[in-house]
Amino acid sequence: MIESGDRVPLLDVEHLTMRFGGLVAVNDLAFQASDREITAIIGPNGAGKTTVFNCLTGFYKPTVGRLTLRRDGTEFYLEQMDGFRIAREAGVARTFQNIRLFPRMSVLENLMVAQHNTLMRASGFSLAGLLGLPRYTRAEREALDLARFWLDRVNLTDRADWDAGNLPYGAQRRLEIARAMCTRPVLLCLDEPAAGLNARESYELNELLIDIRDRIGIGVLLIEHDMSVVMQISDHVIVLDYGRKISDGDPETVRNDPAVIRAYLGTEEEEELPEEVAEDLPPEMVRALRSFEDRPHEEDGH
């Protein structure tokens, strides 16, 4: 486990367990995430990654566990909070695996809705807004400035008045991240942000996430299958398999962890290279695969 100096972690997950009837989707999971760090959660399909996100953002109430988020010296126990309060008070924002924008509202409106709570307070629960008081006008201008900042950052300024649903796929992904950032979060949870992006878009996404980490200084929690994204930008990688954490460390450590390789490629018995297949493969590849199989099996360190 990575210790980030004496810093208190932003997010502390302890004993997180989520059962659906007889199915244990997440089993006694513990990990930490810090601000100014990108923490990636990886694992094979069905490992329970999205379930962890859903617990963090209040969509599921965990069966067991404590999720502590520290913001400005206050501790929030996310497992006890409603979803919208997690976003509003604790400052956890998220995106979705299948993009969830407001398709028939404009790009700019999407970013304004994200600032609902700030604007709502300024509009005096609509009274000051209805009367057009300066206090609301000022707040709205500030909200527009923040929206403009993120539009520029994700390259959507010249499409701000489009319906969000008319944007191409990659742009929708970027807009969803911009929208989450407009809530001024302390922890940004991204569920497969690189899914469906081409190489250039994926590269731009890396730049954006690094920028969010370094310049905005918040914590980023990332679920991703695209290893080029994970390995290049993560400071800290957590590997799940069947709801359990099997590895935790910096990308280099995790990449070489035999437990991770086993989880992704299967165990020796299952993956032994059959003769019929070997005949069709180039000899170098057969040799490489065989040597991998022959490696001594270390016991899982956890």
Next chain:
Amino acid sequence: MSARAGSPDFPGILRDSGLVALVALFLAFPLVGFHTIDQGGGAGMGIETRFPWVVVAVAAAFVGRFLQLALLRTHAPVAVERSLSRLGEVFQRNTVWIAAAAITFAIVLPMLPFADRRLVDLATLVLTYVMLGWGLNIVVGLAGLLDLGYVAFYAVGAYSFALFALHFDFTFWMALPIAGLFAAAFGVLLGFPVLRLRGDYLAIVTLGFGEIIRIILLNWYPVTRGPNGISDIPRPSFFGLEFTRRPAEGEVAFHEFFGLEYSGLHRIVFLYYLILALALITNLFTLRIRRLPIGRAWEALREDEIACRTLGINPTNTKLSAFAIGAMFGGFAGSFFAARQGFVSPESFTFVESALILAVVVLGGMGSQVGVVIAAIILVGLPEWFRDLQEYRMLVFGGAMVAIMVWRPRGLIAHRDPTVRLGVPQRPEPSA
């Protein structure tokens, strides 16, 4: 279905027309084929058969469908559709001018030479539905909550005024805010149990709510006087000036104050301006609140509730506020209705009213303010104006509804303008 383009597929069309004729036969046989008649002379009711008419109906269905498929499918609708959507675009581009022209026309309408009592009365009725449509538009069009019981709030408004007038001698102007408040409270009351419901399920519960209110009004005799209704509701006054020929002791009548000849038309015109003002306030409020965070939150909730949660929007409060504010305008309209009629009874608040108001909103184009006006004129104004045509007007009404839903499935004006623009040159947007 036959192909849309190219040469018509005649065997297919014949088969399709035959099928339609068969359906027409099933429908026409009991509906047209038998006719109850009064035999006179105390013999009671008898049944007369009219089978030739069944043949006519079936033949008409067959020929109509055949012509539609053979001719329209390949030529006309494309042109009609295109011209309709071009008309829609013209509307969207000039909304401000059209709205200004419409409001000016509405203001001068009672002064125009052809404006007789009947026309002003009809315009008042249409405006009542415009106001109800605009009120319901907040719930259905903006917040996306399908409400089939909107008439309940109309009833609550009407009965609050009627009861306060009956027991506490409230005037219209004193009762108006109370009626709105009561209706809003009922909106919240309805909102609570249906918070977790969406779409069809929500529609069913709101429909039930509308019926519950009506049935309570019908059966709570000691309070509501049941089916007898409440009569002698005071008419609204013009800043304390009554619209009566002979005002009560110590009061001044409208015509005396302004030195006019007494005319029954004064009150009619006054009521017209009253509902015009109420409706315009509703519209102004809606246009304004759409640009406020709460209005945007309503629309966002319509688009994606889950995404709203992750942005820190409290869905409970947001939905309840939409129900409450929509209901409030229903309540205002209700107390106007009571003041205009001078009489309320549960019969005025049946499901058909809810359906009509919803039809005004859906036909106009969900969320479109101008669309509601056009739809109210089509759905309320025209059938009333052509009352002389008797049943045939309903036939035309049904036909018009089908035509609009075929050619403009998203309503007459389906366009939505963003509530805020960046003011930066934009790339051309692909049309959706």
